[in-house]
Amino acid sequence: MPAVTRLRDAAERAGVSVSVVSRVLSEDPSLRVREDTRARVLLAVGELGYTHNHAGRALRLRWSGAIALLVPDMNNAIFAEVSRGVEIAAGEADLVMLLGRSEWLDPDNSRAARLCQQGRVDGLIVQLRDEEKSPEILGMLPPQVPAVLINWHQHRGLSSVAIDDEEAGRVATAFLLELGHRDIGLVGGFEQTSTARAREIGYRRALADAGVARRAGWTTRLGYTPEAGRAAFAKLLESPPLPTAIVVANVNAAAGVLAAARDARFAVPEQLSIVTVHDTWIADHTTPALTAVRVPTYELGAEAARTLTRVMHGGRKQHVMVSDPPPVVVPRSTHAPGPYA
């Protein structure tokens, strides 16, 4: 570590005690200092380019100024976008973001717990793996650790932040209904994940609102990966008749559906319309480009950081739904008028 200037150096240069420098720099409004003293201090600080030493400050203040974002996989455009939101909102709260993996929560010798206990981070933002049966894994964390679960609705044990997944599912479905489709399937996520359930509810509600019957065989719940999407399409093929349109609950799965449809020489959108949730840039680069429901992923991350900040400052556990901007369909090339148009 370079020999940096300490509070003491600045104090000596300004001809005051360290207390004064520290207080001037703290910008405590209740503080009385003579104007010329303050000026001298600021001058010295400026000349020396003094910045407080973080470790000294953290030790004294008992906080680290860091939060950790734990995701299953950065190699997922959705989480990458969330991380941008977290990083930026954290920065606005003068917090720094540490990037980690959801594995860090794994019970035996949890790295996340250690980080918290060591005082390296003040809180956690957690995206669970979809395979996780439930967020019980978080039970492994010391209960005092401030944490917020993202993409989870109303978890009883922890604060959570989610987007309006139900509305996203509803909007996607309503769009297809309006196009004249009635035979609409759902390629959904795992049943145990909160977002998958919400999106499915939205899908069902849109159908119900339109008085359109739902066919159980047209709903699959295989997950949010391209492979899951492929599998879902295969399953659909197995039990004809096929729907004329499907809602896919996740864009990565939608890419898989599209690939499988292509392999099966199925024409999209002529034979099958597809609307997916999540407007990541992959949606714009498939062929045909995916019609997608844009959801506030970035805002989700930002709100998670803000919520965590509140919790860290002693706020109560809370459940936040990010509903601004609301889910909206971005029409591209995977939808076509349905038979009832």
Next chain:
Amino acid sequence: MPAVTRLRDAAERAGVSVSVVSRVLSEDPSLRVREDTRARVLLAVGELGYTHNHAGRALRLRWSGAIALLVPDMNNAIFAEVSRGVEIAAGEADLVMLLGRSEWLDPDNSRAARLCQQGRVDGLIVQLRDEEKSPEILGMLPPQVPAVLINWHQHRGLSSVAIDDEEAGRVATAFLLELGHRDIGLVGGFEQTSTARAREIGYRRALADAGVARRAGWTTRLGYTPEAGRAAFAKLLESPPLPTAIVVANVNAAAGVLAAARDARFAVPEQLSIVTVHDTWIADHTTPALTAVRVPTYELGAEAARTLTRVMHGGRKQHVMVSDPPPVVVPRSTHAPGPYA
């Protein structure tokens, strides 16, 4: 912050002084302690679940145990993959990774410089934005700050880690030559970026080795984005004749090329073969799926973390080329035999 156990608590429980606990935990092999003392200490530590307080340790030891990875945009599969490598290798060196943006280097009030000066991070891994004219921006960093530039070859001022970009360009081109193409263009990156230059050299060398002429009009250097790819294709169209094949220096640009070709109703690979550098998962999800040169992106990140560690431990500036595994073509669906097959 939760009331965690301190060294003192463990010491009291074990009936020894804090010095002993600290020393036992440090695992200094040169240390003499009675076996039963050590056992008592370890027992107490285990029972209490003691972990050292990070701030105390960092203050005393004058290091933070953290590094920062600065990238232009996480929403780029290549950097996401690099970050995985960095994170994992950092973890192996007991370092934690802070994720930041290249903007943090911007001269006025550089956040990166502050982070270093505060002792919040011990070093930096930097991916420059492609628009950056040159790495001179790093001149803004205090010279003592350990830093390594990634995706840059042989920068004179700083350590750097890069993949074998020349070989990647060569392999891509050689693959097309072998397929019977001779009219081969290059959709390259900005001239000022080191990787773009290297990939272009590889492309030229492959042509030269095969005794095939290069046509200047078939080389564009518009950057690594989908938009750049689209623009490059448009430019190619403007000045016929067209090559029968192109090497694209970056997969994101390749996605743009593909989209533009589709819009122009150009048949890939029948009328135009495409081989791109970077085998991110996007390559597998375009239509047709991109034939790509797989390069060791993950390893690049991991090696960057290791190199930075060495530099932080006082090692000299160094330039590392990650050449294992070597660049290799992953054949998919954007290549076809050329006219000289």
Next chain:
DNA sequence: CTGAAAGCGCTTACAG
């Protein structure tokens, strides 16, 4: 309005 002092939790010469 300003300063001297304590103490955050740790490691490590130094004594014994």
Next chain:
DNA sequence: CTGAAAGCGCTTACAG
């Protein structure tokens, strides 16, 4: 082999 003490750089009661 073990302990008492100093000191890393900071903030903040407490005194004046």
